[in-house]
Amino acid sequence: MMWRALSEETPGPKWSGLFDEYWPDYRRWWLKEGETARPTYAQSRRALKEHMPEIVPLWEDLCDLAGGGDHAARFLSFYCPPPYLAGCSQAIWTGKEPVLVRNYDYNPNAFDSLVLRTNWQGRRVMGTSDGLWGMVDGMNAAGLAISLTFGGRRVVGEGFGVPLILRYVLQTCTTVEEAGAVLARVPTHMSYNVTVLDKKRRYLTAMMSPDRKTIITHAAVATNHQENVEWVSHARFTATVERERFLLHRLTLHRDPQDKFISAFLKPPLYSTAFNAGFGTLYTAVYRPRLQEMELRWPGTVWSLAMNNFHEGGRRVQIPGAA
Template sequence: MLWRAISEASPGPKWSGLFAEYWPDYKRWWLKEGESARPTYAESRRALNDHMPEIVPLYDELCELAGGGDLAARFLSFYCPPPYLAGCSQAIWTGKEPVMVRNYDYNPNAFDSLVLHTTWQGRRVMGTSDGLWGMVDGVNDAGLAISLTFGGRRIVGTGFGVPLILRYVLQTCETTEQAGAVLARVPTHMSYNVTVLDRKRNYLTAMMAPDRPAVLTHAAVATNHQENVEWVSHARFTATVERERFLLQRLSLHRDPEEKFIAAFLRPPLYSTAFSAGFGTLYTAVYRPRLREMELRWPGTVWPMSMENFVEGGRRVQIPGAA
């Protein structure tokens, strides 16, 4: 898998080039249930204006760079997208220098494999891209880190794809408290667990859903269920309960040192190579929000990145089990 790290302070030719490259595949995905299944441009923009008004000017700018087309603008709103599933494990190691660690388990053929470093609307953000402006994990210049896991429920409702919600949090929030308020009010189209850690060591996990209010918890661990397992076959397939229990033991009973805790994410039961069944672990990410640093890790490889000294480049990495 070829990974790229790209920096562009304001939306411009680099982002426009990325959109042109990725749009054919995203367009097929966006239309896989038929165009009529997706909201209109007017509905999408109205929803953004109602729930995330601060980033509407940025959205308009990106739509223009994408060519100003109707379908592209509807896609970039991330409003009521097609359903999609991921695995994932994430946890907060609460040592002297707290870190957020996560595994992203997904289909390698439906993934950007892209780290974006931006200063859109004056806010520096660095993280793993999804949908070319959404994020599946990231950190901002205020020292706020965020990450998501799928919540293990079948229900699809009216709301936004969660990667855009993560971008919105990183663009507009500086503390865990502020992030929690956003996660409690912005509607999501599927169930997700979103974990946040700020520079003052405060953290939370929001259990978001399209059909019930978000639950804000002080959980340091999130896998692929919420308060109870509701989708039994998915829970069994992903071993979500076993992974949660394993991480809780690492944080409490055994109290692993930082490096040992991080290394556990690159081994079973957290690390998955089940790509033939749909998805496996594409990468492990480590965030140090106070330092505004991140690392991408694979077995035998570490790619460190710093918000202050971000270096563009690429890495070709071998993903065990992925064709």
């Protein structure tokens, strides 16, 4: 798998080039249930203005760079996209230099393989891209780090794809409390667990759902269920309960040093090679908000990236089990 790291202060030719490259695949995915299954431009704009008004000008700039087309604008709103599932484990290791660590388990053929650093609207952000401006994990210059996991429920409702919600948090929030308030009010189209850590070592996990009120918890671990397992077959397939217990054990009963704790994410039961069944672990991410640094890890490989000394480039990695 070929990864890229790109930096662009304001939306411009680099982002436009990315859109041109990725849009054919994203368009097929977005239209797979038919155009009428997706909200109209007016509905998408109205939802953004109601729930995330601060980033509407940014969305408009990106729409212009994408060519101003109707489909592109609706896709970029992330409002009521097609449903999709992912695995993932994430946890907060607390200490003098706290870290947010996560595994992202997904289909390698439906993934941006891209780290973006931006300074959009004057807020510096870097993280793992999804949908070309959404993020599945990331961090901002205020020292706020964030990550998502699928929440293990089949309910689909009216709301936003969670990668855009993560981008919105990083664009507008500086503390865990501010992030929690956003996660409690912005609607999501599916169930997700979103974990947030700030530079003062405060953290939370928000259990978001389209059909019920968001639950804000002080959980340091999130896998692929919420308070209780509701989708039993998915829970068995992904071993969500076993992964949660494994992480809790290493944070509490048998507290690992930081390096050992991070290394555990690259081994079973957290690390998955089940690509033939739909998805496996594409990468491990480590966020150090106090140091403004992140790492992407694979077995035998570490790629370090710094907010204030960001180096563009590429990295070809071998992912065990991926075709």
